[in-house]
Amino acid sequence: MDAVAALAALAQDNRLDVFRLLVQAGPDGMAAGAIAEALDLAPNTLTFHFDRLRMAGLATVRREGRSMIYAARFETMNALVGFLTENCCGGTACAPAPACKPARKRSRVPA
Amino acid sequence: MDAVAALAALAQDNRLDVFRLLVQAGPDGMAAGAIAEALDLAPNTLTFHFDRLRMAGLATVRREGRSMIYAARFETMNALVGFLTENCCGGTACAPAPACKPARKRSRVPA
DNA sequence: TCGTCATTTCAATAATCGTTGAAATATGGA
DNA sequence: TCCATATTTCAACGATTATTGAAATGACGA
Numbered sequence: 001m002d003a004v005a006a007l008a009a010l011a012q013d014n015r016l017d018v019f020r021l022l023v024q025a026g027p028d029g030m031a032a033g034a035i036a037e038a039l040d041l042a043p044n045t046l047t048f049h050f051d052r053l054r055m056a057g058l059a060t061v062r063r064e065g066r067s068m069i070y071a072a073r074f075e076t077m078n079a080l081v082g083f084l085t086e087n088c089c090g091g092t093a094c095a096p097a098p099a100c101k102p103a104r105k106r107s108r109v110p111a
Numbered sequence: 112m113d114a115v116a117a118l119a120a121l122a123q124d125n126r127l128d129v130f131r132l133l134v135q136a137g138p139d140g141m142a143a144g145a146i147a148e149a150l151d152l153a154p155n156t157l158t159f160h161f162d163r164l165r166m167a168g169l170a171t172v173r174r175e176g177r178s179m180i181y182a183a184r185f186e187t188m189n190a191l192v193g194f195l196t197e198n199c200c201g202g203t204a205c206a207p208a209p210a211c212k213p214a215r216k217r218s219r220v221p222a
Numbered sequence: 223t224c225g226t227c228a229t230t231t232c233a234a235t236a237a238t239c240g241t242t243g244a245a246a247t248a249t250g251g252a
Numbered sequence: 253t254c255c256a257t258a259t260t261t262c263a264a265c266g267a268t269t270a271t272t273g274a275a276a277t278g279a280c281g282a
Binding site: 077 | 114115118119121122123124127130131134188191192195196198
Binding site: 046 | 257258259260261262
């Protein structure tokens with residue numbers, strides 16, 4: 001993982017919003033059009049931001065009919081948080097890195 | 112804390128290196144000149160990067176004699192990691208955010 | 223006061239960024 | 253096949269970025 005690339009990908013308002021939406025959408029992802037509508041962004045602008053997220057390893061695409069479905073890559077985000085956690089504590093993690101998983105529909109919430 | 116500003120501040124090779132060095136240096140900080148030498152960066156370039164880190168709340172300065180001593184602001188880094196942890200897990204933290212503290216000279220390491 | 227060390231300020235530059243509008247491409251349905 | 257939908261590609265633009273060199277500022281010691 002390239003930490004600087006991942007940080008740069010998230011260091012922009014619209015792109016951070018897009019990624020947050022993707023995280024909320026979970027592993028099934030979300031159609032480009034739906035994201036464009038949710039965030040009120042022009043589709044071509046969105047393509048530009050998707051490219052950045054993908055190049056940083058933070059998102060994937062697949063085609064589904066006419067739609068392009070984008071999904072968050074949680075493992076990359078996980079690695080990024082791990083990197084930052086290690087580097088914010090002087091080279092030694094101050095706590096085990098939290099495991100970031102796709103939001104699951106939890107029927108049972110662990111205490 | 113402005114997450115985008117903090118992300119942008121760290122999303123650059125030299126600046127990330129500077130911040131990592133500051134984290135290693137701990138709360139006492141490090142003189143600008145020492146950082147310039149350690150990372151082989153021009154002093155004026157460094158001033159530019161320090162400004163970014165400071166504006167993002169990731170560093171502080173104080174004068175000590177002729178030297179300017181820069182230090183990492185751990186609380187901001189902490190908040191950033193917290194923000195990312197929450198946002199990488201679909202709005203709910205998947206684990207308590209790790210407390211990132213200045214590297215301490217630990218005489219006793221907790222089990 | 224003078225010189226030197228440590229750092230900042232300023233102006234200039236090339237490179238990258240985010241957005242726009244227009245045109246192209248791909249898919250599915252009538 | 254023709255049309256509409258969904259998204260991408262492309263060229264252009266102003267804005268921001270990181271770096272450089274030269275000059276300025278501030279602090280200390282002789």
